[in-house]
Amino acid sequence: MTNTDSEVLIKVVDLHKSFGxxxxxxxxxxxxxxxxxxxxxxPSGGGKxxxxxxxxxxxxxxxxxxxxxxxxxxxxxxxxxxxxxRQKIGMVFQQFNVFPHLTALENIxxxxxxxxxxxxxxxxxxxxxxxxxxxxxxxxxxxPGKLSGGQKQRLAIVRAxxxxxxxxxxxxxxxxxxxxxxxxxxxxxxxxxxSGMTCVIVTHEMGFxxxxxxxxxxxxEGIILEQGTPDEIFNNPKSDRVKDFLGKVLY
Amino acid sequence: xxxxxxxxFKEYYPxxxxxxxxxxxxxxxxxxLGSILGTLIGFIHLSKNKVVSGAAGLYSTIIRGTPLxxxxxxxxxxIPMAIPALSFLSKEQCVMMSLILNSSAYVSEIIxxxxxxxxxxxxxxxxxxxxxxxHTMTRIVLPQALKAILPSLGNEYVSMIKETSLAGxxxxxxxxxxxxxxxxxxxxxxxxxxxAAIYLVMTVVLSGLIRIFERRLSAGDKH
Numbered sequence: 001m002t003n004t005d006s007e008v009l010i011k012v013v014d015l016h017k018s019f020g021x022x023x024x025x026x027x028x029x030x031x032x033x034x035x036x037x038x039x040x041x042x043p044s045g046g047g048k049x050x051x052x053x054x055x056x057x058x059x060x061x062x063x064x065x066x067x068x069x070x071x072x073x074x075x076x077x078x079x080x081x082x083x084x085x086r087q088k089i090g091m092v093f094q095q096f097n098v099f100p101h102l103t104a105l106e107n108i109x110x111x112x113x114x115x116x117x118x119x120x121x122x123x124x125x126x127x128x129x130x131x132x133x134x135x136x137x138x139x140x141x142x143x144p145g146k147l148s149g150g151q152k153q154r155l156a157i158v159r160a161x162x163x164x165x166x167x168x169x170x171x172x173x174x175x176x177x178x179x180x181x182x183x184x185x186x187x188x189x190x191x192x193x194x195s196g197m198t199c200v201i202v203t204h205e206m207g208f209x210x211x212x213x214x215x216x217x218x219x220x221e222g223i224i225l226e227q228g229t230p231d232e233i234f235n236n237p238k239s240d241r242v243k244d245f246l247g248k249v250l251y
Numbered sequence: 252x253x254x255x256x257x258x259x260f261k262e263y264y265p266x267x268x269x270x271x272x273x274x275x276x277x278x279x280x281x282x283x284l285g286s287i288l289g290t291l292i293g294f295i296h297l298s299k300n301k302v303v304s305g306a307a308g309l310y311s312t313i314i315r316g317t318p319l320x321x322x323x324x325x326x327x328x329x330i331p332m333a334i335p336a337l338s339f340l341s342k343e344q345c346v347m348m349s350l351i352l353n354s355s356a357y358v359s360e361i362i363x364x365x366x367x368x369x370x371x372x373x374x375x376x377x378x379x380x381x382x383x384x385x386h387t388m389t390r391i392v393l394p395q396a397l398k399a400i401l402p403s404l405g406n407e408y409v410s411m412i413k414e415t416s417l418a419g420x421x422x423x424x425x426x427x428x429x430x431x432x433x434x435x436x437x438x439x440x441x442x443x444x445x446x447a448a449i450y451l452v453m454t455v456v457l458s459g460l461i462r463i464f465e466r467r468l469s470a471g472d473k474h
Contacts, residue, residue: 058375079384087381097376101394110390111380156376163380 006034009167009198015064017050024050026222037193039213040202046220048202052169056089090160094172096152098144104155105140108162130158134188150181154188167198210234218242259441266429271449273425277415281350282408289358296363314356320417323349327421346418357407365400405461409454
């Protein structure tokens, strides 16, 4: 299934980002279409996470543009306008980053009530439905300290979903999990992807990438070295770098 | 040797109590106003503007890096002389000011450290959800930072109780100054032990209260 014919949701043009002397992104260009599931693959330090974090401007690129639904968000001056955009770009982090001083339910509702002015009762209902969907409705009143890693990450996913985003960014969502919790989180992401949510995923779970992706971007040394369908990347990689990488990560 | 410690305390306890009250008052004002000023300076120190942030850092480095007694001398003798606009300040207010400024520098570090102790991921998660910078600070970062800040502020109050003893050198009526008052009555050594004992009681009781408070805080700890 490819969705490359559908409307462009995110367009990245000549994206550059450096930290001090270190050039992490050296001119990335791509388009992400509505409903598409795009996975970023490549060696650590190659720029995958930085690329992802530029999409919602957690990192400010030095050069280039990020168009979201037609608007160049790197040009946004007013913080409030950027906050509005970020509500439409959900993000899930490696370290979960759930709010430890709030219950699971409050983790989900706080931004809805504060920034979208949704009444508390309505927000609570939406949050309960979401917790139900990821199988942890009984944890609504618990603080994150009482949740397992997998439950925290599922909470983080629905917390982002509650803002009704148009795209979800996943930054190594399973890398900090105990091995036996990886599957429950991947299952939730898979369900999201199957439901038509546009997803951009950085992960080292090769089996998952193969199964879920419409398109894979191989990012190394700050550029998209190669891209294609899972079949093209896994079975017929063009560049030696990709062949070499796959040879090392696939058992 | 003269009369014993207990006899001296029995006879002059009002003087010691008045001194203890003075000490608590000095410490409370110093930490109270110092906390307000220190919070401000702490936030300025966290500012992205390097010049402003650097100035706040320099302030806290200088104050924390020099003895309080020297700062008091400067406030007591030099400031009223050098800055005529401040000559309306009483001698007590000058000493008080140096205590407040001193406390503010320590508090600013407590605030800065407390906020910096909250994982940056918390801020990133909140901002990625589209939460405003203001709400991110007041609803996400500060509530978590308070866990580190409040006990440290309590400890600052305990330290300040001891630091205010220096105000006695400027004839301010606080606990240590009572030794000077009683020296007139040829009581030299007894008051010192009484004074030390009262300081000890105050700091131990206060530390105990802080510990209880801290336990409550961590009982409500949801991590």
